[in-house]
Structures are given as structure tokens and as C-alpha cells.
Amino acid sequence: VAIHEDLMAIGSANAERAYIFEAETGVEKFRLQPPSPGVDDLFGSSLGISERGVVVGASRHESDGTDTGAAYLYDINTGALLKELLASDASDNANLGHSIAIDGSDVVIGAFGDNNGADPTVLAVGAAYVFDIKLQPGVPFCFATPETCPCNNAFGVGQGCANSTCQGAVLTGSGSDSVSADDLVLTATGLTTGPGLFFQGNNTVNDGVGVAFGDGLRCVGGRTKRLQVRFSTFGESSSTISVATKGEVNVGDTKYYQYWYRDPNVWICDNGFNTTNGYKITWTP
Numbered sequence: 001v002a003i004h005e006d007l008m009a010i011g012s013a014n015a016e017r018a019y020i021f022e023a024e025t026g027v028e029k030f031r032l033q034p035p036s037p038g039v040d041d042l043f044g045s046s047l048g049i050s051e052r053g054v055v056v057g058a059s060r061h062e063s064d065g066t067d068t069g070a071a072y073l074y075d076i077n078t079g080a081l082l083k084e085l086l087a088s089d090a091s092d093n094a095n096l097g098h099s100i101a102i103d104g105s106d107v108v109i110g111a112f113g114d115n116n117g118a119d120p121t122v123l124a125v126g127a128a129y130v131f132d133i134k135l136q137p138g139v140p141f142c143f144a145t146p147e148t149c150p151c152n153n154a155f156g157v158g159q160g161c162a163n164s165t166c167q168g169a170v171l172t173g174s175g176s177d178s179v180s181a182d183d184l185v186l187t188a189t190g191l192t193t194g195p196g197l198f199f200q201g202n203n204t205v206n207d208g209v210g211v212a213f214g215d216g217l218r219c220v221g222g223r224t225k226r227l228q229v230r231f232s233t234f235g236e237s238s239s240t241i242s243v244a245t246k247g248e249v250n251v252g253d254t255k256y257y258q259y260w261y262r263d264p265n266v267w268i269c270d271n272g273f274n275t276t277n278g279y280k281i282t283w284t285p
């Protein structure tokens with residue numbers, strides 16, 4: 001069992017499953033399964049969870065030999081498999097994934113049977129491997145739910161409130177969180193055709209859950225700053241400015257981002273505009 005804020009991860013190794021539950025309500029959100037299940041892989045015997053994702057161990061998985069072990073990274077918002085984590089020097093009976101500890105984007109995975117390159121007939125000395133699971137420069141937050149969206153317009157997991165295309169818009173990032181590199185690109189997908197605005201704030205709204213705003217949720221507040229007006233093309237819009245420069249950010253700052261866009265089609269809540277989810281960046285040197 002592992003817990004992070006309002007989510008719990010629970011493993012079931014005999015069933016080769018792991019489950020994500022809402023901690024407060026006990027409602028099951030996702031069931032996690034290995035991409036290539038084997039017999040007695042012990043998937044779910046260990047796990048860790050943070051805002052970056054859920055890591056599930058399968059210490060008897062035979063990825064590159066007998067019981068070499070593996071671990072898998074899943075999206076905390078959608079339950080989608082993101083990455084398989086394997087040892088760079090996998091050896092028989094290493095049992096990578098026997099134990100997992102996670103803090104932010106850093107994951108330490110134990111392999112108690114690793115022999116450190118020694119004669120495999122001698123007693124195993126064990127090893128631990130450190131992985132970086134930061135696949136994006138930031139962390140998405142503030143997603144649509146029937147309770148929070150203005151007219152119950154929550155049609156997808158890990159999205160903003162639904163628009164007239166029957167989907168919610170999603171804000172992600174690429175590049176880095178480095179102030180000196182200043183190469184962050186914000187991208188909104190699932191949009192309607194028309195203008196929109198990337199904006200930045202100093203804090204979240206309603207503890208990151210957001211409040212009703214047009215047909216969507218306002219997730220970002222606290223001295224909001226307009227960054228760039230952009231038109232969507234084929235349902236997508238990306239920033240082209242220097243976000244760190246325009247946002248006047250400093251090393252160590254945590255800023256919050258969102259995309260507002262017009263949706264004039266009378267179909268959802270009839271307010272004429274909508275928003276993506278929020279996106280959190282903690283800026284580094």
C-alpha cells in the first residue's frame with residue numbers, strides 16, 4: 001500500500017494487479033495491469049506513488065533472464081502505462097522491483113538478489129537502482145469531474161471540462177523547467193477552433209480543484225499574468241514565446257499555468273468559453 005494526498009495505491013500480487021482508490025471515498029479510479037503479464041511475476045507486490053505517477057514492482061518478471069524483475073510507471077491521472085523500468089545490468093534472480101521508494105520524480109527500486117557482477121553461485125549482495133520518472137517538465141492538475149464542472153460536463157479522465165467537440169482540453173508541457181534554458185513549451189489539445197490565451201498564476205484555486213468558470217474550471221489564480229494569445233489549429237495550440245522571460249520567473253518559483261479558449265457553439269453550458277486543466281512548474285536553474 002502507498003498513499004499520496006487523496007489517492008491510495010494497493011497491490012494484489014497473486015492477482016497480478018494494482019488498484020488506485022480515492023482515499024476519502026474509497027472509490028476505485030483505476031486498475032493497473034502489466035503490459036506483458038507472466039506466470040507468478042508478483043506484479044503489485046511493491047509500489048510507490050507521487051504526483052509524478054505510480055510505480056509498480058514485478059520482482060519475478062523475466063525481462064532479460066530468470067527473475068530479473070521489472071517495475072512499471074503509470075500516469076496518476078489516467079492510469080495509462082508510461083514506461084517500463086529495467087536494470088541496465090539485469091542479472092538472473094536479481095528480483096528488481098522487490099521494494100520501491102518514491103519522492104517526486106526520483107524512484108529507488110530494490111533488487112535484493114543482485115550479485116553485482118560476481119559469480120552467480122555466490123551469495124547475492126543486493127543492489128538498488130535510482131530512476132528519474134520526470135517525463136514532463138511539470139505536473140498536470142485540476143481535472144474535470146461531474147461535481148466540479150459547471151453542468152456536469154466531465155466526459156474524460158485527465159481532461160478539462162468537455163467542450164462542444166465532446167472532449168475536454170488538455171494542457172501539457174515539453175522542453176524543460178530551466179530558467180536559463182527558457183525552452184518550455186505549453187501545449188493545449190482537444191480545443192475548439194478559435195482564439196485562446198495561455199496565462200500564469202502564483203497559486204491554485206480551491207486547493208487545486210478549481211471553481212466553475214464559463215464552461216470549464218478556473219484552476220489558477222494569484223496575480224495572474226497574460227502570457228500569449230494563440231489560435232488553435234486542428235484542435236491544438238502551443239506557446240511560441242519565452243515562457244520564463246515573459247512570466248518573469250525566478251529559480252525556485254512554483255508557477256501555475258492554464259489555457260482559456262472560446263467555445264461559442266451552443267451545446268454544453270452555453271457560456272461561450274472554456275479552459276484546460278492546470279499545469280504546475282517548479283523552476284530550476
